[in-house]
Amino acid sequence: MHEPYRLKHLPLVVCLACCLLPCVAEIFSSVSKMKTLPRLERRLLTKFEDFLQTVHREDGAADELRRKLQKLHQWNSKIVKNTSIIECPLHAFRLVKRLVRQWSAVFKLADDVIAPSVSRFKEFTNSTREWLRTQQIWPTHADLSGAATAIVRLHHLYNLDYAPLLQGHFLNVTSKPLTSLELTYVTKAALKLGFICDAKGLFSALETLSAGFEGERTVARVQRLRERLSDLMIGSMSECEHNNSISTPSVSFLASEPEQRRKEAVRTLYHQMCRKSMQAAIVHGSGTRCYLHSTQVPYLKFKAEVVNYDPYIVVFHDVISDDEIREMKDLSFGKLSPSTLAVAQVAHEQQLIRVSQNAWLFDTSPVVSRVSRRVELITRLSTRILHQDTHAEPYQVLNYGLGGVYGPHEDSVRVPRHNGNENTPLLRNSGDRTATWMYYLSDVQLGGATVFPLLGASIRPQKGTAAFWYNLKHSGEGDVRMVHAGCPVLYGDKWVANKWLREVGNVFTRPCLLHPHL
Ligand code: OGA
Ligand code: FE2
Numbered sequence: 001m002h003e004p005y006r007l008k009h010l011p012l013v014v015c016l017a018c019c020l021l022p023c024v025a026e027i028f029s030s031v032s033k034m035k036t037l038p039r040l041e042r043r044l045l046t047k048f049e050d051f052l053q054t055v056h057r058e059d060g061a062a063d064e065l066r067r068k069l070q071k072l073h074q075w076n077s078k079i080v081k082n083t084s085i086i087e088c089p090l091h092a093f094r095l096v097k098r099l100v101r102q103w104s105a106v107f108k109l110a111d112d113v114i115a116p117s118v119s120r121f122k123e124f125t126n127s128t129r130e131w132l133r134t135q136q137i138w139p140t141h142a143d144l145s146g147a148a149t150a151i152v153r154l155h156h157l158y159n160l161d162y163a164p165l166l167q168g169h170f171l172n173v174t175s176k177p178l179t180s181l182e183l184t185y186v187t188k189a190a191l192k193l194g195f196i197c198d199a200k201g202l203f204s205a206l207e208t209l210s211a212g213f214e215g216e217r218t219v220a221r222v223q224r225l226r227e228r229l230s231d232l233m234i235g236s237m238s239e240c241e242h243n244n245s246i247s248t249p250s251v252s253f254l255a256s257e258p259e260q261r262r263k264e265a266v267r268t269l270y271h272q273m274c275r276k277s278m279q280a281a282i283v284h285g286s287g288t289r290c291y292l293h294s295t296q297v298p299y300l301k302f303k304a305e306v307v308n309y310d311p312y313i314v315v316f317h318d319v320i321s322d323d324e325i326r327e328m329k330d331l332s333f334g335k336l337s338p339s340t341l342a343v344a345q346v347a348h349e350q351q352l353i354r355v356s357q358n359a360w361l362f363d364t365s366p367v368v369s370r371v372s373r374r375v376e377l378i379t380r381l382s383t384r385i386l387h388q389d390t391h392a393e394p395y396q397v398l399n400y401g402l403g404g405v406y407g408p409h410e411d412s413v414r415v416p417r418h419n420g421n422e423n424t425p426l427l428r429n430s431g432d433r434t435a436t437w438m439y440y441l442s443d444v445q446l447g448g449a450t451v452f453p454l455l456g457a458s459i460r461p462q463k464g465t466a467a468f469w470y471n472l473k474h475s476g477e478g479d480v481r482m483v484h485a486g487c488p489v490l491y492g493d494k495w496v497a498n499k500w501l502r503e504v505g506n507v508f509t510r511p512c513l514l515h516p517h518l
């Protein structure tokens with residue numbers, strides 16, 4: 001389920017893609033990138049304010065623009081000092097909405113009303129637009145829709161009640177009630193995701209909210225949505241009040257099911273586990289399965305906690321320092337781009353399966369090399385990156401987005417089969433991803449657990465820890481029990497760094513055994 005990674009050709013592919021295609025500068029898929037928006041808005045405000053200083057005071061339209069900018073300045077001042085509130089999807093949605101809608105109104109006013117009388121203005125808005133474009137992070141309508149989708153995805157998957165949201169509450173965050181425009185975006189997002197019951201419920205709230213509204217645009221907006229929904233409105237709301245929990249199927253039963261049914265069952269278990277992990281304060285072990293893990297260096301031991309015995313999943317505590325984490329994030333930040341899926345999905349499905357940005361990080365700095373050597377010391381597996389027959393891949397550093405998620409998948413390339421990756425030179429020369437080492441580079445306030453639906457094991461992201469497991473059986477076959485997922489992030493800015501260890505270079509540490517079930 002990961003993009004096929006080809007060591008030799010990666011820079012060329014990236015370069016070609018950026019030269020030939022318009023590079024998508026989406027931002028809702030990275031919370032850390034979103035946190036830089038208030039600073040950018042501040043710079044934009046300064047540009048406008050400086051320019052307006054040079055425009056005559058008497059111009060009435062310029063005064064209207066000044067008033068708009070003042071309002072934006074007030075909002076900006078609040079958020080620029082406290083960018084961590086962007087970790088709350090509702091605040092993030094409202095920030096994106098303001099940047100997209102209010103600023104396009106500012107540009108429109110400047111272009112339509114002021115530019116005709118102040119000719120320098122056209123030049124100014126054009127160059128400012130171009131400057132914004134080159135920053136690559138200014139949100140678009142696609143981001144607004146992505147932010148609304150995150151809110152729906154979270155409510156749906158975690159079974160949250162929409163009523164508090166309508167009042168402007170998200171978890172323990174309280175703000176103003178949703179406006180009819182905001183509710184329209186959220187309803188449309190539910191519709192796009194195919195969550196018809198959510199859309200019906202949200203739409204009836206929208207009708208109530210906008211009843212008595214005389215505003216032409218609101219009326220037209222609600223009417224358009226009513227028309228879109230009317231085809232789907234067959235059946236009453238009571239049909240939506242079904243119980244979607246299923247009994248837990250056993251692993252052996254699942255393995256004998258056809259692929260599609262197995263996937264469905266895994267998805268249900270994944271939802272259940274994510275919901276459960278949200279309620280539990282401490283997700284993994286009770287502390288009784290802890291031991292000190294020895295390394296090849298006699299005095300160097302690491303705190304280990306076994307999350308699952310068979311197959312083995314272990315979490316190491318205090319295994320990477322805050323300084324090392326900072327360096328890994330700094331080196332990756334500028335290179336983050338939206339994560340893709342190996343198997344093509346329609347856009348709205350993609351938003352249920354993977355919402356994050358990632359960058360590939362090689363051992364190019366002493367800190368990153370040190371962090372990789374630690375993986376070797378603990379696992380005894382080689383992390384050497386070679387042009388051919390590589391023992392390991394560079395880090396895939398991931399920053400999750402709003403409601404960021406990674407649905408159930410296997411890290412091993414041969415499972416699921418026929419995903420288009422089964423005959424790449426990398427797989428032929430280096431073998432499959434025999435094991436995964438995942439550093440947690442951040443805490444997550446709520447949600448975002450790593451869950452193994454078929455094993456009932458879950459790991460709460462904790463800055464400074466790392467999880468380790470094998471993806472293959474000893475026979476070399478992909479171990480389907482290792483299917484796992486990153487639950488949607490309800491609140492927070494989640495970072496992880498994956499180190500995938502390959503089969504061939506590690507064959508002496510993890511030898512092949514002939515028994516097919518091992
Ligand atoms: C992955 C993965 C889970 C998580 O990146 O392959 O499984 O919790 N991530 O981030
Ligand atoms: Fe994974």
